[in-house]
Amino acid sequence: MLGPPSWAYIIQSTISGRISTRGHSGASVEHVNQNNNGAKSPPALHHYPNNNLIGVESRFRRKYYNKTLFILLIVLIILLLITIIVLSVLLSKNSISTICRSNECLRTASNLIYSMDEETDPCEDFYQFTCGRWSDEHPRPDSVISNDWFRERQIRIMRQLRKFLKQNVSDTEPEAVAKAKLMYKSCMDTQTLEERGMEPIIHFLNEFKLPIIPSGLNITLSPESAKKYNQSGEFNWLQSVVYIKKFLSMDIMIGFDIFADPFNRTINRIALGTPETESALPFNNDDVHKILYKVRKKFILADDDDDNDENDIEGREEEEEEAAKQTSSGLKAYVSYVKQIFEIYLLYLDPDANPEDSENNVGEMTVNAVKVARKIYKLKSAAENATKSSKNPIDDIIYITVKDLQKHTDKLISPKTIPIWNDYLQLMMSDSLNTKNINGSEKFNTTDLKIITSEADILYLQTIVEYLQELPTSHLEFYLWLSAVEELILHTTSEMRLLHAEYMRLVIGTEGSTPRSLYCAHGINSLMGMALSYALADDNFTRHKLPNVERMLNDIRRSFNNLVRSTTWMDEPTKYETLQKSAEMKSFIGYPEWITNNTALDDYYQGVKVNASTHLENMVGVLLWQTQMKLNDLNVPEPFGWATSPSNVNAFHTFQANAITIPIAILQYPFYDLGLEALNYGSIGTILGHELTHGFDDNGRMFDKNGNMVQWWSNETISEYINRTECFIEQYSHYYLPDIEEYIDGELTLGENIADNGGMREAFYAYRLFVKENGREKIKLPGLEHYSHEQLFFISFGNLWCESYTPTASRYAVEDSHCPGKVRLKGVLSNSEEFAETFNCPRGSGMNPNEPKCRIW
Secondary structure, eight states: OOOOOTTGGGOOOSOOSSOOSSOOOSOOOOOOOOOOTTSOOOOOOOOOSOHHHHHHHHHHHHHHHHHHHHHHHHHHHHHHHHHHHHHHHHHHHHHHHTBOOSHHHHHHHHHHHHHOOTTSOTTTOHHHHHHTTHHHHSOOOTTOSEEEHHHHHHHHHHHHHHHHHHSOOOTTSOHHHHHHHHHHHHHHOHHHHHHHTTHHHHHHHHHTTOOSSOGGGOOOOOHHHHHHTOOOSOOOHHHHHHHHHHHHOOOSSSEEEEEEETTEEEEEEEEEESOOOOOOSOOSOHHHHHHHHHHHHHHHHSOOOTTOOHHHHHHGGGOSOHHHHHHHHHHHHHHHHHHHHHHHHHHHHOTTOOHHHHHHHHHHHHHHHHHHHHHHHHHHHHHHHHHHTOSOHHHHEEEEEHHHHHHHHHHHHTTSOOOOHHHHHHHHHTTSGGGOOTTOOOSOOOSSOEEEEEHHHHHHHHHHHHHHHHSOHHHHHHHHHHHHHHHHGGGSOHHHHHHHHHHHHHHTOOOSOOOHHHHHHHHHHHHSHHHHGGGTOOHHIIIIIHHHHHHHHHHHHHHHHHHHHHOSSSOHHHHHHHHHHHHHOEEEEEOOGGGGOHHHHHHHTTTOOOOTTOHHHHHHHHHHHHHHHHHHTSSSOOOOOOSSOTTOSSOEEEGGGTEEEEEGGGSSTTTSOOSSHHHHIIIIIHHHHHHHHHTTSTTGGGBOTTSOBOOOSOHHHHHHHHHHHHHHHHHHHTOEETTTTEEOOTTTTHHHHHHHHHHHHHHHHHHHHHHHHHOOOOOBOTTOTTSOHHHHHHHHHHHHTOEEEOHHHHHHHTTSSSOOHHHHHHHHHHTOHHHHHHTTOOTTBTTBOSSOOOOOO
């Protein structure tokens, strides 16, 4: 065992009692009352025989003595006045110097004071104490279903980027920035969007090899329209699935990706398995979009009876249970939504058409599409649950050749062999650099290709192919058609956008919409984030703020290392390897230098083409370019770098890179520049610690310092680690959300909870390291002078997670890997002895419960 850690002797709270209601300046003034007990008495009078002499002498001395006393009294009074004046000045100067008057302190103090509910005991409910009035001061916009600091500051960044995008291109700006500004201009040109109508939809249906009108609808266009939109060729579902993936970066039925081999990050591999059904096209609000998928999944899976028709959907609304009513309402709203989409679309194709003639067919085919989606969700869930149930994810990963994967598929669809996977990969890799062989061949070589997958994913791929062979062609065709059209319509006419907004209002409860200018800025940022971050690059940041953040991260790393050394459950070899991984963990802070180099930025976006009059084509073109870049990287892996663009208000950890990314967008108030280091460590410091700790959470611990998934911990240490994670799972699984009557999923949120707990603790001790090496901060926060700096650390940490939710958002927040802010705060601080000591919380109080405290680091 190692001796006591170097920080052990400084772990001592400077606060010994609860929060005092009396302010103090940090300096004490002692009043010393002095007296003249040491003064000598006047000499005794002598008696002489000559009484006259004595009398004259007596009168003279008495007069002289009185005059002396008077003068001394005046001098003393003057000295006293001078002393009082000097002390007053000194005390006044001292008082001013102990109150921080900087703009950063004043802004932070104002925010905290107006957010806090100081009538609440911090030891009982710290979230209410720090965030009790936050939602009143930060009303939730009608267009979103939740609000927090991350969203508010992201909107601020979007406003900044919007201003930049509106400006004319200057001669000094790179071409990549000019492309982004032109893309913004095309997005804002709503007149052209109206004039083009459904033309972009038709264009991409042709690109996707999908029919203009699905065959199952049995719709006959007028001769003129039929001639105009005539198509030839048979429907091939595999082609359509591939082209939707290429153009929209959206998996349909088959999951495809290219990423670094988990066991050897220097090699990229193709991965096949379960699909990611969300499109990468920009949305008004990404969080709302994600919840829309969850809402849809819920009502799709709610009923397992595949024989229901549209009338059954309406009939279920009469059921008594509220949950069933909500599910039925959501499904009914979806069918109505699709009908209206098709009505607008059909009238564009053929103004003489009567949508009522096809309404029943559209409704029926929509129900069939829901059934297809339901089956895919079930197969996907079965595969994911099989993966989740594995005790060691490393054992789940397997490599398989295309030929062997085909054999697995043939087992379920024999006796006829249908070559799927070779054809799928040939289509996917076409036009990529990997098809340009030395001999001039344009065919992608799959002979020796090893695909990365898992037993569960192979099971999914087998069963999905089996299901598709049995599915009527018209049902599959309409499902693919609807999947593509739904993603595209939001980027066409105002009529389609209003229709979508109304649908969102019905199923999620959002009111209003994001201003078009902000929507466009957000969309361009999501597609060309590095180009827009050119506007955020700042030399002043590099000179001043970056060194301070790097110093703070170094303090947090030292703090983490000290905590590792002090653990009793890790053996020495594992400690050594953990410290090595910590030492080699890379950090990307602010922005990459190359975005300030015009040539480098232009080279990066060289393949992006933009046209002023084709908004939707511009956006899809960027997605297609991104897909092509990824396909080209199959045999030439790019070095790991930034996990996101600098304009993202968030922070990230990349397991295979052993790196954290801290964008410049999050290095702003209220995460940083708060006036006091105690506040900075409590906010951005805990975020830095959170991301660092992810490298050692339940997933991160499986990757070594080089980013490879290998066992680098001893079996004994792994066993001890798992035992400690069980404490977190049990703790968080007992947190109940009364507004939605559900419990937190302690397993789903485990990784984030480990990072939250470790990150806060590391930041707290990092702040103590800062104080030890730089001295105690002497200034106080105005209006909050009665709190110590360590108390302000926790208050800053609490303020970080203030938020407000609608009931819908709360309902789906429990499905996220991050706990709601209130739970994050309660979980972390309930485990913190340091918090209980700082606020003097008695054992058994709300924030210092009697249950054992969970701790890994």
